[in-house]
Amino acid sequence: MATFVLRVWIPDRPGALGAVASRIGSVHADVIGIDIIERGAGRAIDDLVIELPDAELVDLLLAEIAQVEGVDVEDIRELDGPLLDPAIHALQIAGSMQRCSSSVEALAKLVQGAEALIGADWAAVVECDAAAVVASVGEDVPSEKWLCAFVAGVTAEGARGDHDELAVTSLPNQNLKLLVSRSSLPLRSRERSVLEALCGLL
Incomplete structure (x- = not known):
């Protein structure tokens, strides 16, 4: 058995997820987990955790899913x-931060947890x-200079705050990001909301 996480865009309508699951089943794979990442504009982004009997079936799996109208695969990883x-993992990170005896230790737990949770x-x-x-x-x-310049840019009045590859989150101490x-x-x-919640604990 091989386990994969499939990130897929699905029409936000009844039956769409079932149609995808049916195609997954056609290659003798099982959906063992579903995580709804985002919804809006008539579509949902879901992470599907899939068990395949053989990793060599990935191409066939993707071809089957492509047959479902309105569905797009964003990523698949083993x-x-x-x-x-993810929810339990976030709670574990929060617990480890709360048990820290110093703010320096808690910040170290925050960056370690954020890296692992978000990949x-x-x-x-x-x-x-x-x-x-x-x-x-x-x-x-990146260097301290680059990081601080980036923060200054995204927090400037009128700046576009959303960047696909980077998230900037304020800590309760507003000078820390x-x-x-x-x-x-x-x-x-x-x-991004999970990162904001974790930062709010400090």
Whole structure:
């Protein structure tokens, strides 16, 4: 068995998800989890966790799903570890932050948790007044100068605040910002809301 996460755009109408599930079943695969990522403009973005009897069936699976009108596959990736429920994972991160004995330790838990939960390339907390990275995790984290310049740009009056690959979230200490980057998939509104909720705990 091979387990995959399929991110798919589905028409937000009765029967659409069932039609996709039927196509998945036609290649003897099972849907073992569904996570609704976003809804709007007549479409839903769902993450479907699928068990395939053989990883070589991926191309056939995608071809079957493509037969459903109005459905688009955004991404498919194979899980290389145990399946984690996103809601439970977020609660675990929150708990680990609350148990920290210092703010420095809590910020380290925040960036580690954000990277793992979102599947990010990197995550960092910056203090822009001091032009300093307080905590970071991941590869290729940009320099303090770049991070602070980016924060200044997206928080400027009239600036476009949404960037597909980057999320900027304020911590209760407004001088601290959490930045999370993921190049493989756009960051969706629900994922950004989870980051905001975690930041609000500090």
